[in-house]
Amino acid sequence: MTITISHLLVVSIVLLASGLYCVITRKNAVALLMGIELILNAANLNLVAFSRFVTGDIDGQVFALFGILLAAAETVVALAIVLQVFRAFDTVDVDRTDKLRG
Amino acid sequence: MKVPLLSAMVFWAFAILAMASAVFVAFSRNIVHAAFALLGCFFGVAGLYLFLSADFVGIIQVMVYVGGVLILFLFAVMLTGKIRNPEKSNPSRAIPGGLVTMLVTLGLFGYLAFTTPWQVLPTVPTGPTTSQIGDALLGPYILPFEVASVLLLAALLGGVLLAGGVRGRSRLTGNEQDEAPRDSGGNT
Amino acid sequence: MLSYEAILLLIVLGIAISVVFVLISKFLGPKNPNARKKSVYECGAEPQGSARKRFPVKFYMIALLFLLFDIEAVFLYPWAKLFRELGFLGFVEMGIFMLVLIVGLIYAWRKGALEWE
Numbered sequence: 001m002t003i004t005i006s007h008l009l010v011v012s013i014v015l016l017a018s019g020l021y022c023v024i025t026r027k028n029a030v031a032l033l034m035g036i037e038l039i040l041n042a043a044n045l046n047l048v049a050f051s052r053f054v055t056g057d058i059d060g061q062v063f064a065l066f067g068i069l070l071a072a073a074e075t076v077v078a079l080a081i082v083l084q085v086f087r088a089f090d091t092v093d094v095d096r097t098d099k100l101r102g
Numbered sequence: 103m104k105v106p107l108l109s110a111m112v113f114w115a116f117a118i119l120a121m122a123s124a125v126f127v128a129f130s131r132n133i134v135h136a137a138f139a140l141l142g143c144f145f146g147v148a149g150l151y152l153f154l155s156a157d158f159v160g161i162i163q164v165m166v167y168v169g170g171v172l173i174l175f176l177f178a179v180m181l182t183g184k185i186r187n188p189e190k191s192n193p194s195r196a197i198p199g200g201l202v203t204m205l206v207t208l209g210l211f212g213y214l215a216f217t218t219p220w221q222v223l224p225t226v227p228t229g230p231t232t233s234q235i236g237d238a239l240l241g242p243y244i245l246p247f248e249v250a251s252v253l254l255l256a257a258l259l260g261g262v263l264l265a266g267g268v269r270g271r272s273r274l275t276g277n278e279q280d281e282a283p284r285d286s287g288g289n290t
Numbered sequence: 291m292l293s294y295e296a297i298l299l300l301i302v303l304g305i306a307i308s309v310v311f312v313l314i315s316k317f318l319g320p321k322n323p324n325a326r327k328k329s330v331y332e333c334g335a336e337p338q339g340s341a342r343k344r345f346p347v348k349f350y351m352i353a354l355l356f357l358l359f360d361i362e363a364v365f366l367y368p369w370a371k372l373f374r375e376l377g378f379l380g381f382v383e384m385g386i387f388m389l390v391l392i393v394g395l396i397y398a399w400r401k402g403a404l405e406w407e
Binding site for chain 2: 001002003004005006007008009010011013014015016017018019020021022024025026027028029030031033034035037038041044045048049051052053054056058059061062064065066068069070071072073074075076077079080081082083084086092093095
């Protein structure tokens with residue numbers, strides 16, 4: 001059996017497409033953030049795959065590590081904001097939190 | 103790269119786990135199920151990292167995503183959801199547009215992934231990566247590394263301030279009408 | 291490329307053995323259920339109420355702090371592996387990293403985020 005970089009890219013493309021679908025269609029802000037996590041995972045998978053198959057050095061994996069760090073920091077703050085939105089609007093539906101809309 | 107049949111089966115098992123979970127996260131109508139499907143996705147990606155012999159990143163994926171991010175998501179679901187009816191806890195809108203975007207992404211990037219002549223290495227490097235990552239982090243990447251600590255500090259301050267504000271105000275307003283039975287002292 | 295076949299075999303065997311044992315006891319064991327036998331015993335307390343009610347936000351606060359210091363621990367691993375080769379300079383570099391995060395810890399502490407009540 002041969003496994004090429006294209007097979008790994010297929011996995012990350014499916015993750016990216018699912019994440020995009022999630023971000024576009026979800027009304028619940030928490031589910032929307034799950035889609036962003038999927039997209040970030042797809043990016044990290046690409047970085048590691050290219051660092052192993054194409055460049056052969058460690059840089060891609062260090063980038064993936066920083067990507068994981070960014071994803072965690074983003075999740076912490078974003079979910080705290082979602083909690084505050086829930087306090088203020090009593091809902092996390094992103095279509096109904098439109099008080100600032102002109 | 104040529105791999106034995108067993109390794110290929112392992113690869114496809116993890117790949118299918120990751121892809122199926124991701125699609126389930128996208129289409130599930132129950133947000134609690136979606137959160138648990140996210141677990142399968144993270145594990146699948148971690149398995150793929152291990153398959154690529156990126157051992158450090160794989161373990162970190164399990165530690166940070168499964169041990170931390172997923173717990174945060176579950177807590178956020180439990181904190182915000184009025185899950186009276188779990189089947190409809192995860193509504194969607196603009197489904198045609200989402201499907202079109204998804205299919206275009208799949209088609210376009212899939213076409214690129216299989217038609218681009220990637221300049222792959224003749225042999226894929228293997229072996230443990232922790233020391234190499236340490237050398238890179240404390241060597242050429244020292245500035246991003248220190249900036250990352252500032253980013254973590256900012257996230258910590260922001261998270262504590264925002265979530266702490268939630269706690270402080272909930273004691274004053276007591277916005278818990280929709281929840282009759284609540285154990286005493288659970289709100290402070 | 292894969293040097294983890296042994297771990298994989300361990301996982302597969304672990305899952306298979308536990309599944310097989312559960313199935314064996316399900317199909318072969320005699321069943322005379324009554325209320326006391328069906329209750330939760332030696333596995334913790336009886337669950338009270340629904341698991342789908344809202345959680346107090348202090349759980350989120352603890353999870354938040356855990357995640358951020360989890361990340362910090364992640365970055366400590368490669369440093370610990372290379373501690374002897376990096377010497378004092380590596381110690382100083384990691385010290386700056388830790389110091390910045392300890393500032394955050396002190397802030398969270400003073401803010402009362404570590405208090406349960």
